[in-house]
Amino acid sequence: MSLTFQQHRLSNGLTILSETNPHAHTFSAGLFVKTGSRDEPAAINGVSHFLEHMMFKGSDTIDWQAMNRIFDEMGARYNAFTTQEMTAYYATVLPEFTQRVMGHLGQLLRPALRTEDFDTEKKVILEEIAMYEDEPSHRIYEHLMARHFEHHPLGQSVLGPADTIRSMTRDQMKAYLDTRYGPANMVLSVAGKLDFKEVVELAEKLYGHWTGPAVSRDHAVATHADRDLSMTDAKLNRTYVMAMTPGPSSQDPLRFAARVLGDVLGDSEGSRLYWALVDPAIAEEADFGFYPHDGVGSFYVSLACTAENTDRAIEIARTILFDAIKTGIDEDEIERARNKLVSGLTLSGEQPSGRMRSLGSQWMYLNQYRSLEQDVADLMAVDAKQLSDLMHTYPFDPMTLVRLGPA
């Protein structure tokens, strides 16, 4: 695969990352901003996600209908997302729309933030929060993050508390935009059929005049303790359990082993938790996985079962984890997990849109380019020894556990 990686930094600090694939049929571009809920002052928690919505309400020169219509006219596949640590805006088009889509993404990131749009969108956000609060799995995740990262900014919710959203003003959002969306805190990631020189020239013309301060991130050390917490909701029929314990960060070389371990212990079919809990119908769902973050990471366990089975299901899940440390992971379990993960990675990497997202996201954490081949090689290198190192470095202890059930 003849892919070429190139990078360039504009004089205003905006980094451009590019992976050219002359055999691709499409051009994919994304603007990744290193800011999310962990970077928000508590008084405006939720502003990153709210701001992401406001971008689609139009700039000074075009309204919200034109903002969406112009993407449609190019036949673009476009979207945006906000996490605890980044906000991204991206689109995939036919190569003839390279200039137009880059221009339009530039419009997208210069929002007018009109007060009437702000007030309307606030209602949409509050509805989204209310809707998520009806979902037990979301409620328990939010509560667990808040308690597991109690004195750490990762404990803040991406959507934000409803009260905070209600009292947020348009000027607070504008101040956040001006502080966090400086070009030095941003990356333009492009992939597919493209001419790097043309992309750099367009970026200079379209984004080269952007200004804003360089900013940093609070890398407070997270501290955790063993905890067993309960919430009740009489409306529920099942009990939900979710637990977190320290795991590798997005920068930790053990992150590849952590993905393999997630598949071996927690995959929805044929994993150790599946055979111990779901197959014998002790729990309806049982999952184990890995959430890597910037400088910090977690393993999680989640279960759904009847109220009567809860204690037994938790005990079985704990036994599965601690037995894995003692007896290790078998070579055939590792091979199966590796094959699955490598397939998934390879399939998403066959499209420019997948590579664009990977380039942008990985840069946010690593300040480094990684080819698909490097990621595949690191996954393929995971063996029983690495998994043993992983579980001895992160021995599932301490653990924050939350139960949410009818009683």
Place this chain on the structure above:
Amino acid sequence: MSLTFQQHRLSNGLTILSETNPHAHTFSAGLFVKTGSRDEPAAINGVSHFLEHMMFKGSDTIDWQAMNRIFDEMGARYNAFTTQEMTAYYATVLPEFTQRVMGHLGQLLRPALRTEDFDTEKKVILEEIAMYEDEPSHRIYEHLMARHFEHHPLGQSVLGPADTIRSMTRDQMKAYLDTRYGPANMVLSVAGKLDFKEVVELAEKLYGHWTGPAVSRDHAVATHADRDLSMTDAKLNRTYVMAMTPGPSSQDPLRFAARVLGDVLGDSEGSRLYWALVDPAIAEEADFGFYPHDGVGSFYVSLACTAENTDRAIEIARTILFDAIKTGIDEDEIERARNKLVSGLTLSGEQPSGRMRSLGSQWMYLNQYRSLEQDVADLMAVDAKQLSDLMHTYPFDPMTLVRLGPA
């Protein structure tokens, strides 16, 4: 894009179609069988879809767990589907699993049809039918197909009537399998990173001994009449309307224009039906589209609205259609639709799995290879003149209309 198309026919009649992409990272293979609900005797209507389920229950040498586990061990993305006119089984893997996945697809298509599995799966199928019957949009579609194609085999349901499934025997299914799954009625489609010579040798070794009769399909001419039919269900809150009228077939050169027309009139955002019905809140949903079949085709309109608005919504939708014939379609509407369709086609064509499905499906209808470039060129060639020809050839008349509402 350096893609190479090659084809070969084994001595038992099995056709092999291949599109090699040396720059791909994956290998995708599918077995497409030219059989579906339109090819079923009424007494066993639903057998194609039921049989598709039974394939995953194991062969003489492996049970259902191994059938699924072996795909998982390769990290395969695999699936199957049944329509009125074809049944397909496919998987995408890393190239090193070429031989193993082709062998396993061969196992898949030699089902044991064990009586105990047949009886268990029958319950699953009956539950699937019951579930679909709860969906108004599915119920109205099934009823409309049955009435629009009243004396034509396309009127038969893919899932089949529950009574027919209940009385179906394992031996009836076996007889259907032996008749319809002959190698001359099948195509092996492969795409991605592959060696054509190796694929042909493997196919000869793995599938070359398959036997079965050559079969044909009933190409009865469909006749239609203007009809306005009603069904009621007191449990519903909204009224659903769906109508069909003749359109181009899967072989008709006007099929590309029909896709553009579908987008201009019926796209969920910014189409003529959207602005006339959804934007002013006369209907909650309004869709227009195109169902191409083997030798016959339909346009459809579907609406969801309050009972009071139904007559008015139908009248407005009819006006939109007949006005389009009179005044034609504007160049900017065509351009926007073309861009959207070409983008969608190009994005799906960037992955071997998309090309494998396109090769196999198109061969079922056309007995012909079409490159992505040919499809794109034919879509790009659609203009106002072609759309006018289309609407004068298929003037939305006669129309079978079904209403399903609370009263």
